[in-house]
Amino acid sequence: MLKDIRSLGKESLIYGSSTVGARLLNFLLMPFYTHYLLPAEYGVVATVFSYIAFLNIVYQYGMDQAYMRHYGDRERAFSAAYSSVLVTCGFFSLALAAAPGFWAELAGIGAARYRLVLYSAVILFLDGINVLPFADLRMGHRPVYFAGVRLCSIALNVALNIVLISRFRMGIEAVFAANVISSLFSVAAVPKRFSFRLDREMLGKLFDYALPLLPAGLGAMAVQVIDRPILLRLAGESAVGVYQANYRLGIFMVLLVSMFDQAWRPFFLERAGRPDSGRIFARVLTYFVAGAVWVGLALSFFIPDLAAMRIAGRTLIHPDYWPGLRIVPVVLFAYLVNGVYVNLLAPVIIAKRTKVIMIAALCGAAVSVAANFALIPSLGIAGPPWAAFAAYCAMSLVAYFYGRSCFPVPYEFGRLAKAAGAALLLSAPALAGWFDGGLPWSLYRLSVLAAYPLLLLASGFFLPEERSALRSLLPRS
Numbered sequence: 001m002l003k004d005i006r007s008l009g010k011e012s013l014i015y016g017s018s019t020v021g022a023r024l025l026n027f028l029l030m031p032f033y034t035h036y037l038l039p040a041e042y043g044v045v046a047t048v049f050s051y052i053a054f055l056n057i058v059y060q061y062g063m064d065q066a067y068m069r070h071y072g073d074r075e076r077a078f079s080a081a082y083s084s085v086l087v088t089c090g091f092f093s094l095a096l097a098a099a100p101g102f103w104a105e106l107a108g109i110g111a112a113r114y115r116l117v118l119y120s121a122v123i124l125f126l127d128g129i130n131v132l133p134f135a136d137l138r139m140g141h142r143p144v145y146f147a148g149v150r151l152c153s154i155a156l157n158v159a160l161n162i163v164l165i166s167r168f169r170m171g172i173e174a175v176f177a178a179n180v181i182s183s184l185f186s187v188a189a190v191p192k193r194f195s196f197r198l199d200r201e202m203l204g205k206l207f208d209y210a211l212p213l214l215p216a217g218l219g220a221m222a223v224q225v226i227d228r229p230i231l232l233r234l235a236g237e238s239a240v241g242v243y244q245a246n247y248r249l250g251i252f253m254v255l256l257v258s259m260f261d262q263a264w265r266p267f268f269l270e271r272a273g274r275p276d277s278g279r280i281f282a283r284v285l286t287y288f289v290a291g292a293v294w295v296g297l298a299l300s301f302f303i304p305d306l307a308a309m310r311i312a313g314r315t316l317i318h319p320d321y322w323p324g325l326r327i328v329p330v331v332l333f334a335y336l337v338n339g340v341y342v343n344l345l346a347p348v349i350i351a352k353r354t355k356v357i358m359i360a361a362l363c364g365a366a367v368s369v370a371a372n373f374a375l376i377p378s379l380g381i382a383g384p385p386w387a388a389f390a391a392y393c394a395m396s397l398v399a400y401f402y403g404r405s406c407f408p409v410p411y412e413f414g415r416l417a418k419a420a421g422a423a424l425l426l427s428a429p430a431l432a433g434w435f436d437g438g439l440p441w442s443l444y445r446l447s448v449l450a451a452y453p454l455l456l457l458a459s460g461f462f463l464p465e466e467r468s469a470l471r472s473l474l475p476r477s
Contacts, residue, residue: 020255025154029161030248034318036165041172043240044109047232048116050225051107057221059089059128062213064135066206071139079194080202082132089128096121108232119176126183133190149189157182219361223368223391227384230372235380243381246324249303250331257339268346278409285343286412290419292336294452300329301445330385337392344399347407360398364391415461422455
C-alpha cells in the first residue's frame, strides 16, 4: 500500500510540475508580445486562440476521458478512439480550411486574415489527434515522458516565437507558425499503438461515456475564453490586446488554484469515509480563502511594480498596455472564487453527482455571456473580469446548493466573512484612491500585508487550538 501511495505522490508531483512549468513558459511570451506586437495585433492573437481553446473541446469531445475509462480493454479502446478522433478532426479541419475567409469574417477578425484560420485548422487537428497518446502515457504511468514532451514542446514554441517575431519579423503569423511546429513535435514525440479500426461496439461504449462530458467542457471553457470574442466585437482589437496582457498577470493566482486542485482531489477522496470528513473539508476551505486573500492583496498591490520593472533597459510590460493594470485585482479575485468552486465540488464528486458539474458550467457560461454583453459597453475592458467573477460565483452557488443535499459540510461562513471583511477594510483606502504613489503608498501596502493576519487575530478568526499552534511556532526567549 505504501508503495502505491508513494507512486501516486511522485506522479502527482511530476504532473503538477509540468502544468506549472507549462503555464510559466507560456507566461514568458506575454511580456515579449507587448514589446513586439501592437495591442490590436495582440488582440487578434488572443481572440483566435480563444476560439481554438473552445473548439479543442469539440475536436476532442471527451474521447481521452472515455479511453481512460475503458483502459482495461486498451488495445480495442485506443484503436477505436484514435480512429474516430482522426476522422472527425480531419473533417472539422477540412471544413475550416475550405472557407477560411468566411470563418475569419464570422470570427470578427476580418476576411483578410484568412491565413490565421488555416493555421488554426492545422493546430486543432494536431492537438486533437495528440490528446489520446498523451492519455495513454498517463494511464501507462509514464509521467516523466509525459512532462518531458510537454515542456519541450512549449519551450520550442517559446523559442520559435521569439526568433520568428524578433528576427524574421513575421508578425502575428509567427505565433501560429510556432504553434504548428511545436504541435508537430508533440505528435512525433508521443508513441502511438493503433490500427485504423472503427469498432462499432467499442465506439458505442466510448461515445456513451464521452458525449455527456461535452456540454460541461464547453460551458467551462466558455467561462474562460468567451470574453475575448465579445470584447472584440464591442470594443475592438486594441482593447482585447490590452485586456489579454493584463489578464495574463493573474497567472499567479491561477497557479495557486491549480496546485491546490492537484492536491485537493486525492485528499478529499481518501478521507470521504471518515466521520470527521465534513469538518475537515470545511476547515480546508477556510484556510484556503484566508491564505488566498492575503496572496491576492499582495499581488494586487505589487503587480504594477512588476509591470514597470526594468530588464535589460526595458520595462517588463510595454507602457502601451499599462492602462489595463486596473483589471488585475478583479482577475485575481475571480480566480480565487474559482478556487472556492473547486473546493465546493468535493461533496458532488464524492456523491458521484457529476451532472451537477455540467449544470454549474452551463450556468457559469450563461452568466459570463450575459454579464459581458451588459458590462463591456459601459466599463470597457473592466467588464470581462467582473463577468468572470460573477460566473465563478454562480458556479460556486450551484455546487454548494447541490452539494449540501448529498454530502453535508459545515462550512465556516462566519470565519470566511471575517477574512473577506478584513481584506475589504484594509484595502478601502486604496479603493478610494487615497494614494497615488511614492513612499506613503509603499508604506501603506506593506502595512496592509502585515496587518491582515493581525486583524484576523483581533477579530477572533483563529480558534483556540489554532492560536496555540501559532504560539508554538514563535521563537521562545
